[in-house]
Amino acid sequence: MLAPATFPPYGGASCQAGFIFTRWAVGLRLIDEDGQEHGWAPVDPSKNESNLAYPHCLPDGRVLGVIRSEDRDAIAVFDAERRAVLLELPSETVAWPVFATDGYILFERAEPNPGIGAVPVSDDVSSTTGPPVLILPGGRQPSVSDDGVLVAVAGTGRVDRHLVWVDREGHQLSEFGRP
Secondary structure, eight states: OOOOEEOOOEEOSSEEEEEEEOSSOEEEEEEETTSOEEEEEEOOGGGTEEEEEEEEEOTTSOEEEEEEESSEEEEEEEOSSOEEEEEEEETOOEEEEEEETTTEEEEEEOTTSOEEEEEEBOTTSSSBSSOOEEEEETOEEEEEOTTOOEEEEOSOOOOOOOEEEEOTTSOEEEEESOO
16 A cells, blocks of 8 residues: 655644545645644546645635646645536646635636636636636736735746657657647
8 A cells, every 4th residue: 555645734823734645545634723634635546637736825714725637737726525627728727826815816827828727717616707818928926915916927938748759750649748
């Protein structure tokens, strides 16, 4: 039996979240402000989920994160009992979702519109209240202070990678992963 491999927790004012990987499960470990584990959110293989990534603690102790699957990424909110998908982006890669106290989720998105996107959310962060918009073309890894200051990496591109099988004449035979 393999012991869980846990990665460093991502902390906030009222929670911590960390990844947990075992031979049999991948998920997001939920930890309260006293350091006690109060549940974990596993991937759901029946929905072709492969990974939960980029945890970000919300002020109420829930965790914002990305659900990765074969053909889409989704931004969701997790607690010990359930998850609520806020935004699904088919055929698109998203990362680094963060909550801005003025009622937006900011996130990094890749092609076709690379940069930092924003989507308005309800007061209880249970649903979106409008469509996502691109607010910083080419921006990456957003972070927002408690008073609303946005910090992001700018001027660098994100390149999604995939494996391509090519014959000796240079003809592409097949490819794996999302381009």
